[in-house]
Amino acid sequence: MTPAMQALFPDVDTPALMLDSTQVRKNIALLQSRADAAGIRLRPHVKAHKSSHIARLQMEAGAVGLCCTKLGEAEVMVANGHRDLLITSPVVGMLKIERLLQLGRAASIQVVADDELNIRELASAARAAGVDIGIVIEVDVGQGRCGVQPGPRAAELARHVISSGALTLAGVQGYQGGLQCTPLFSERSIGVRAAMDRLAMSLEELRRAGITVPVITGGGTGSFPIDIELHQLTELQPGSYVTMDATYTATEWSAAGSGPPLGQPLTVLASVVSRPTRDKAIVDAGWKAVSSDAGVPRVKDRPDLRFEFAGDEHGAIVAMTGKLGLNVGDRVELIPSHCDTTVNLYDKFVVHHAGRAEAIWPIEARGKSQ
Amino acid sequence: MTPAMQALFPDVDTPALMLDSTQVRKNIALLQSRADAAGIRLRPHVKAHKSSHIARLQMEAGAVGLCCTKLGEAEVMVANGHRDLLITSPVVGMLKIERLLQLGRAASIQVVADDELNIRELASAARAAGVDIGIVIEVDVGQGRCGVQPGPRAAELARHVISSGALTLAGVQGYQGGLQCTPLFSERSIGVRAAMDRLAMSLEELRRAGITVPVITGGGTGSFPIDIELHQLTELQPGSYVTMDATYTATEWSAAGSGPPLGQPLTVLASVVSRPTRDKAIVDAGWKAVSSDAGVPRVKDRPDLRFEFAGDEHGAIVAMTGKLGLNVGDRVELIPSHCDTTVNLYDKFVVHHAGRAEAIWPIEARGKSQ
Numbered sequence: 001m002t003p004a005m006q007a008l009f010p011d012v013d014t015p016a017l018m019l020d021s022t023q024v025r026k027n028i029a030l031l032q033s034r035a036d037a038a039g040i041r042l043r044p045h046v047k048a049h050k051s052s053h054i055a056r057l058q059m060e061a062g063a064v065g066l067c068c069t070k071l072g073e074a075e076v077m078v079a080n081g082h083r084d085l086l087i088t089s090p091v092v093g094m095l096k097i098e099r100l101l102q103l104g105r106a107a108s109i110q111v112v113a114d115d116e117l118n119i120r121e122l123a124s125a126a127r128a129a130g131v132d133i134g135i136v137i138e139v140d141v142g143q144g145r146c147g148v149q150p151g152p153r154a155a156e157l158a159r160h161v162i163s164s165g166a167l168t169l170a171g172v173q174g175y176q177g178g179l180q181c182t183p184l185f186s187e188r189s190i191g192v193r194a195a196m197d198r199l200a201m202s203l204e205e206l207r208r209a210g211i212t213v214p215v216i217t218g219g220g221t222g223s224f225p226i227d228i229e230l231h232q233l234t235e236l237q238p239g240s241y242v243t244m245d246a247t248y249t250a251t252e253w254s255a256a257g258s259g260p261p262l263g264q265p266l267t268v269l270a271s272v273v274s275r276p277t278r279d280k281a282i283v284d285a286g287w288k289a290v291s292s293d294a295g296v297p298r299v300k301d302r303p304d305l306r307f308e309f310a311g312d313e314h315g316a317i318v319a320m321t322g323k324l325g326l327n328v329g330d331r332v333e334l335i336p337s338h339c340d341t342t343v344n345l346y347d348k349f350v351v352h353h354a355g356r357a358e359a360i361w362p363i364e365a366r367g368k369s370q
Numbered sequence: 371m372t373p374a375m376q377a378l379f380p381d382v383d384t385p386a387l388m389l390d391s392t393q394v395r396k397n398i399a400l401l402q403s404r405a406d407a408a409g410i411r412l413r414p415h416v417k418a419h420k421s422s423h424i425a426r427l428q429m430e431a432g433a434v435g436l437c438c439t440k441l442g443e444a445e446v447m448v449a450n451g452h453r454d455l456l457i458t459s460p461v462v463g464m465l466k467i468e469r470l471l472q473l474g475r476a477a478s479i480q481v482v483a484d485d486e487l488n489i490r491e492l493a494s495a496a497r498a499a500g501v502d503i504g505i506v507i508e509v510d511v512g513q514g515r516c517g518v519q520p521g522p523r524a525a526e527l528a529r530h531v532i533s534s535g536a537l538t539l540a541g542v543q544g545y546q547g548g549l550q551c552t553p554l555f556s557e558r559s560i561g562v563r564a565a566m567d568r569l570a571m572s573l574e575e576l577r578r579a580g581i582t583v584p585v586i587t588g589g590g591t592g593s594f595p596i597d598i599e600l601h602q603l604t605e606l607q608p609g610s611y612v613t614m615d616a617t618y619t620a621t622e623w624s625a626a627g628s629g630p631p632l633g634q635p636l637t638v639l640a641s642v643v644s645r646p647t648r649d650k651a652i653v654d655a656g657w658k659a660v661s662s663d664a665g666v667p668r669v670k671d672r673p674d675l676r677f678e679f680a681g682d683e684h685g686a687i688v689a690m691t692g693k694l695g696l697n698v699g700d701r702v703e704l705i706p707s708h709c710d711t712t713v714n715l716y717d718k719f720v721v722h723h724a725g726r727a728e729a730i731w732p733i734e735a736r737g738k739s740q
Contacts, residue, residue, distance in 0.1 A: 016740070089683060115645070145680050274484055276518075288739050345737060370384065
């Protein structure tokens with residue numbers, strides 16, 4: 001172990017979610033400049049970082065608005081001054097539609113829909129409230145989650161939206177989430193093209209029906225380099241590019257096999273609390289401090305060490321080759337395998353610059369799954 | 371689908387963490403009465419429920435105190451009036467030792483230790499502050515996590531505690547966490563006996579050294595029926611028995627193969643937000659609403675349905691046999707595979723009785739991993 005690891009952020013209690021502010025700004029600037037160069041609007045997704053401050057940095061860099069998965073995230077963003085939001089998952093039932101209308105009174109709100117009855121309920125509630133809501137018809141482009149099947153169904157729903165007289169047809173969404181982390185660029189590229197072909201089937205039906213589609217939205221961090229080449233989507237909604245994680249970092253970004261040109265600002269700082277044997281250190285970060293749905297985190301700057309989950313609040317660090325070099329009280333930084341679910345475990349980022357903690361950015365939308 | 375499922379808690383927004391208050395009280399009463407009958411003290415672990423209100427119900431039922439994994443949990447419990455706590459994981463470094471002493475000024479605090487330097491730091495800080503802290507020496511009884519190896523080491527550390535003159539030797543801990551969910555009772559029983567044999571090696575050394583060990587603590591929900599038979603532990607620290615989960619429910623509780631006599635009060639209420647195809651419903655609960663580290667949740671009252679994770683905020687419900695019978699807006703209750711990590715995703719329990727939501731119990735220690 002390098003002496004620098006022992007002295008990692010000595011004034012920060014652990015486990016802590018750390019964020020390198022310089023690298024955050026670089027990642028934001030890089031994707032914005034590439035989207036600008038391609039002439040495609042960027043509407044970043046807040047689901048990964050859940051922070052109104054990071055959203056503000058994205059807006060200042062040139063984003064046209066924000067995406068949220070859930071109403072609760074959108075409520076946090078509106079409460080913190082954001083005014084142009086797309087909710088990328090259906091908002092179903094009167095409990096939630098009332099909350100949606102409340103947001104629509106304060107901000108420009110678009111919401112995804114894929115169900116006729118849902119559209120009818122939205123229209124009737126929007127009419128009664130006198131609130132304008134934009135509807136984005138979702139097409140299932142291969143994700144197998146929400147969305148109508150490719151073909152005539154999107155145009156049928158669009159007609160319901162228009163004929164309701166109470167809703168605005170804002171666009172069409174085709175999100176290929178399952179492809180975002182496909183490691184091989186060639187394979188991901190084929191998948192994204194197939195997804196866009198499925199979306200084109202619905203767009204063609206809309207064109208034939210004489211329906212204007214203002215926005216075609218979708219895309220994520222992994223598909224970004226492909227999306228800006230294909231130029232079929234008019235708005236992109238990547239989220240993870242700001243914080244990144246070990247899974248995204250391991251993907252190819254180009255046909256030449258290069259990795260993403262995005263740095264890794266997000267880590268979990270953990271302390272060694274026990275050294276039960278010579279080749280194992282126990283740290284104070286387990287399933288409640290770093291998410292496991294995409295596998296184990298990596299140990300930053302120590303490719304010779306492996307992290308193993310050891311319960312809710314502990315992890316084991318073992319040496320794969322050579323010496324462990326960690327004593328009780330020493331610190332390590334872990335690179336999460338999945339940023340979204342790890343960030344959702346914390347109330348704040350400890351923001352640092354040049355090796356020193358300098359600010360706290362609250363994660364206001366943490367836990368806002370409703 | 372039964373009509374009852376559509377109408378599940380219509381006034382509760384989703385996803386929500388639901389708790390049946392009657393079943394909670396029954397589970398608390400059952401384990402307390404069995405511990406009482408065996409003449410063993412119960413010190414329930416709050417790590418699973420993280421709620422000061424549930425902790426109060428446990429104390430009122432006869433618990434002698436509470437266990438916490440992390441200082442942050444203990445701070446929440448002390449702030450809510452609890453006054454007798456054992457912290458079951460080492461508290462390392464001056465940032466945390468200062469917080470420990472602060473707790474020791476307000477409550478009776480014991481903490482686990484397994485490292486000589488840590489004990490020296492604790493002693494020196496306790497002496498300077500004039501605060502009494504009880505030290506519980508942890509022995510690794512097979513978990514492979516924290517703790518000294520079985521044998522003379524526990525007695526050596528106990529001598530350091532006693533000779534410091536500033537700390538109280540409170541006891542010895544041997545926790546066999548990895549065995550708690552072993553499905554077969556016979557296999558779990560063999561494992562627990564082996565663990566207690568390892569603990570006995572350390573206890574024998576302590577006895578030989580003439581050191582009195584006031585408390586021998588350990589055990590969990592899965593080992594409970596074995597622990598009360600063996601009668602080697604003088605205090606038990608089960609946690610999950612209050613809320614239970616699908617993994618614990620699937621374990622055997624006796625050599626006869628019967629299941630646990632504990633009900634399942636904890637569920638996640640989710641709504642169908644999309645019906646993309648005839649045999650699949652998408653619900654609004656994914657990795658951010660129900661933990662995945664122990665596998666997928668079960669669908670309550672519908673053994674014919676299977677839950678599949680479909681991302682951070684969505685799950686897919688598919689029919690294994692027969693009809694799906696779920697439409698957009700319908701509700702399902704999911705039984706988490708792991709209560710601890712699922713509870714840690716929420717700020718509150720929606721507490722219900724006789725099919726109606728009747729109270730909110732805050733999960734004050736949610737996210738308190740520091």
